[in-house]
Amino acid sequence: MEQRITESFSRQSMMATFGAKIDLVEEGSVIISAPILEGSRQQQGVAHAALAFALGDTAAGYSALTLMPEDQEVMTAENKINLLAPGRGDLMRTTGRVLKPGRRLIVVSAEVYAIEDNRETLVAVLQGTMIPVPI
Amino acid sequence: MEQRITESFSRQSMMATFGAKIDLVEEGSVIISAPILEGSRQQQGVAHAALAFALGDTAAGYSALTLMPEDQEVMTAENKINLLAPGRGDLMRTTGRVLKPGRRLIVVSAEVYAIEDNRETLVAVLQGTMIPVPI
Amino acid sequence: MEQRITESFSRQSMMATFGAKIDLVEEGSVIISAPILEGSRQQQGVAHAALAFALGDTAAGYSALTLMPEDQEVMTAENKINLLAPGRGDLMRTTGRVLKPGRRLIVVSAEVYAIEDNRETLVAVLQGTMIPVPI
Amino acid sequence: MEQRITESFSRQSMMATFGAKIDLVEEGSVIISAPILEGSRQQQGVAHAALAFALGDTAAGYSALTLMPEDQEVMTAENKINLLAPGRGDLMRTTGRVLKPGRRLIVVSAEVYAIEDNRETLVAVLQGTMIPVPI
Numbered sequence: 348m349e350q351r352i353t354e355s356f357s358r359q360s361m362m363a364t365f366g367a368k369i370d371l372v373e374e375g376s377v378i379i380s381a382p383i384l385e386g387s388r389q390q391q392g393v394a395h396a397a398l399a400f401a402l403g404d405t406a407a408g409y410s411a412l413t414l415m416p417e418d419q420e421v422m423t424a425e426n427k428i429n430l431l432a433p434g435r436g437d438l439m440r441t442t443g444r445v446l447k448p449g450r451r452l453i454v455v456s457a458e459v460y461a462i463e464d465n466r467e468t469l470v471a472v473l474q475g476t477m478i479p480v481p482i
Numbered sequence: 483m484e485q486r487i488t489e490s491f492s493r494q495s496m497m498a499t500f501g502a503k504i505d506l507v508e509e510g511s512v513i514i515s516a517p518i519l520e521g522s523r524q525q526q527g528v529a530h531a532a533l534a535f536a537l538g539d540t541a542a543g544y545s546a547l548t549l550m551p552e553d554q555e556v557m558t559a560e561n562k563i564n565l566l567a568p569g570r571g572d573l574m575r576t577t578g579r580v581l582k583p584g585r586r587l588i589v590v591s592a593e594v595y596a597i598e599d600n601r602e603t604l605v606a607v608l609q610g611t612m613i614p615v616p617i
Numbered sequence: 618m619e620q621r622i623t624e625s626f627s628r629q630s631m632m633a634t635f636g637a638k639i640d641l642v643e644e645g646s647v648i649i650s651a652p653i654l655e656g657s658r659q660q661q662g663v664a665h666a667a668l669a670f671a672l673g674d675t676a677a678g679y680s681a682l683t684l685m686p687e688d689q690e691v692m693t694a695e696n697k698i699n700l701l702a703p704g705r706g707d708l709m710r711t712t713g714r715v716l717k718p719g720r721r722l723i724v725v726s727a728e729v730y731a732i733e734d735n736r737e738t739l740v741a742v743l744q745g746t747m748i749p750v751p752i
Numbered sequence: 753m754e755q756r757i758t759e760s761f762s763r764q765s766m767m768a769t770f771g772a773k774i775d776l777v778e779e780g781s782v783i784i785s786a787p788i789l790e791g792s793r794q795q796q797g798v799a800h801a802a803l804a805f806a807l808g809d810t811a812a813g814y815s816a817l818t819l820m821p822e823d824q825e826v827m828t829a830e831n832k833i834n835l836l837a838p839g840r841g842d843l844m845r846t847t848g849r850v851l852k853p854g855r856r857l858i859v860v861s862a863e864v865y866a867i868e869d870n871r872e873t874l875v876a877v878l879q880g881t882m883i884p885v886p887i
Contacts, residue, residue: 361530364499364521386499395496396539396558401532423531424722425746427562427697427832429859429879431852446877447836451721452694452748454834454877472851472859474834474879476695476746478722559857560881562697562832564724564744566717581742582701586856587829587883589699589742607716607724609699609744611830611881613857631800634769634791656769665766666828667806674801693801697832 348372352409355420359405367402369409370440375448377409380440383461394434394461399441399471403428403457406443411453411477414445419479421453426475434470436463446474453477483507487544490555494540502537504544505575510583512544515575518596529569529596534576534606538563538592541578546588546612549580554614556588561610569605571598581609588612618642622679625690629675637672639679640710645718647679650710653731664704664731669711669741673698673727676713681723681747684715689749691723696745704740706733716744723747753777757814760825764810772807774814775845780853782814785845788866799839799866804846804876808833808862811848816858816882819850824884826858831880839875841868851879858882 349372356362356369367381379402381387389395404426411421440460447454459471484507491497491504502516514537516522524530539561546556575595582589594606619642626632626639637651649672651657659665674696681691710730717724729741754777761767761774772786784807786792794800809831816826845865852859864876 355525358525358527359530360521360523361532386495388495390490390493390555392493395494395536396561397496397532397536400535400539400561401530404531404535420525422568423563423565425562425564425695425724426531426535427560427879429560429851429881430558431859433557446834447874454695454836456877469852472861472879474832474877476834560830560859562744564716564746566724581699582739589701589830591742604717607726607744609697609742611699625795628795628797629800630791630793631802656765658765660760660763660825665764665806666809666831667766667802670805670809670831671800671802674805690795692838693833693835695832695834696801696805697830698828699830700828703827 348413352412361401362405365398365401374413375410375445377406377443379406380438382438383434383436394439396430398439399434399459400428402439402441403459403471403473406441407455407457407473407475408477410443410445411455414448415479418482420482421477422480424476424478426473428471428473430471432468432470434461436461438462483548487547496536497540500536509548510545510580512541512578514541515573517573518569518571529574531565533574534569534594535563537574537576538594538606538608541576542590542592542608542610543612545578545580546590549583550614553617555617556612557615559611559613561608563606563608565606567603567605569596571596573597618683622682631671632675635668635671644683645680645715647676647713649676650708652708653704653706664709666700668709669704669729670698672709672711673729673741673743676711677725677727677743677745678747680713680715681725684718685749688752690752691747692750694746694748696743698741698743700741702738702740704731706731708732753818757817766806767810770806779818780815780850782811782848784811785843787843788839788841799844801835803844804839804864805833807844807846808864808876808878811846812860812862812878812880813882815848815850816860819853820884823887825887826882827885829881829883831878833876833878835876837873837875839866841866843867
């Protein structure tokens with residue numbers, strides 16, 4: 348399962364653009380982290396909302412994939428993000444989780460933290476839906 | 483107004499990373515487009531959901547900014563994206579719009595299109611909330 | 618198609634509780650209205666957010682049903698509402714629309730208006746997903 | 753604090769319509785339950801999505817109110833619900849929680865359970881935003 352997810356992740360060029368990597372794969376849960384690169388910011392110099400979205404959505408998607416049969420992968424049907432605090436610091440880390448697995452829909456969530464001087468701040472929460480697609 | 487938005491946009495390094503540019507600024511509406519770069523994709527080779535989110539959220543945010551006094555800018559409080567079709571092709575274009583201006587909250591939407599062989603496909607819709615912040 | 622939707626609507630006891638009725642059924646679009654009853658309010662005396670949600674979600678669901686084969690109906694997978702203004706007045710009216718039909722998911726939206734002294738105010742917008750279920 | 757919330761709740765006629773009551777008030781968290789009345793159903797006889805929304809949104813709103821100064825109350829700015837399972841049984845119970853308090857926005861969540869034959873099923877999750885308003 349871990350190999351499958353690592354392999355899929357390595358084909359997501361967007362994750363490479365953000366310098367993201369997978370920290371943990373468990374059944375129903377995946378942790379992804381990425382530096383807050385110079386090229387990932389909004390006009391005030393903090394992380395762009397889209398970085399939190401990209402990492403949270405991807406971690407949530409892979410948490411769903413941990414529960415999929417081998418002939419299926421997942422795509423995002425919809426996702427909603429609430430931004431709780433500016434994404435300041437060096438690193439972002441997100442945990443994606445399956446809230447409700449299903450044959451046709453998988454409901455997922457993610458929490459996104461920014462890490463500055465070894466202090467974690469919850470910067471975003473996501474709640475969304477993944478849909479299985481044949482490989 | 484247009485100058486203000488162009489100047490703010492130029493400080494969003496995430497937009498430079500995606501090769502995005504502003505196509506149109508009107509009161510309450512902003513159009514942004516970007517190529518679907520090699521580095522903006524998911525594991526199947528189409529645009530990552532986060533690209534649609536990034537462009538849609540940014541266009542929606544700047545549509546709100548067109549209505550703000552000069553001593554305020556906006557941040558995303560929350561945004562929800564529904565993905566309607568895979569983001570195939572060369573280009574993505576999005577129109578952000580203000581649905582409801584307000585002193586404390588600005589409700590916005592965005593439609594995101596992918597353009598392949600001169601054919602536009604609606605690939606995502608967003609509905610969200612921007613919040614004014616002092617500059 | 619109209620008969621099918623009217624018949625299904627008549628079995629929704631929640632719609633009877635709210636005094637709701639169908640005003641229009643077209644392919645991909647349904648209009649529902651309801652009085653703002655004494656029993657549908659929040660603590661300040663205006664319509665409860667759940668009334669706007671109930672009407673908008675139901676109109677959006679039936680707009681999806683207009684496109685379904687006869688052996689399927691729909692259920693709400695998810696829906697998001699932004700409240701734009703307090704629901705004041707005598708009546709609420711909502712138009713539900715299909716944004717993107719699909720075999721597995723139908724993406725929908727709704728606009729909800731409150732009507733006071735013959736003046737319409739847009740009070741809520743919804744964006745959501747319906748899923749087909751066998752009857 | 754509990755008295756303040758009970759008093760506000762008693763003025764929500766929508767909650768009376770649904771037969772809802774407050775089970776618990778704690779700082780940052782409120783539990784509400786309601787029978788699944790004959791008048792709260794959709795066309796298949798299970799609870800209408802709007803019942804889960806109404807209870808979850810209200811519990812989330814009151815969880816925010818537990819953190820408000822006495823001269824402010826809250827209104828829903830936006831809320832998103834994912835339906836996880838049909839609402840079958842006799843009773844619905846929801847816990848609303850504050851995810852992130854703030855002076856201008858309070859980000860909240862709620863989990864909604866249906867109870868049938870003493871067995872709880874998670875039927876919906878909500879994630880939304882409350883906004884303070886002067887009383």
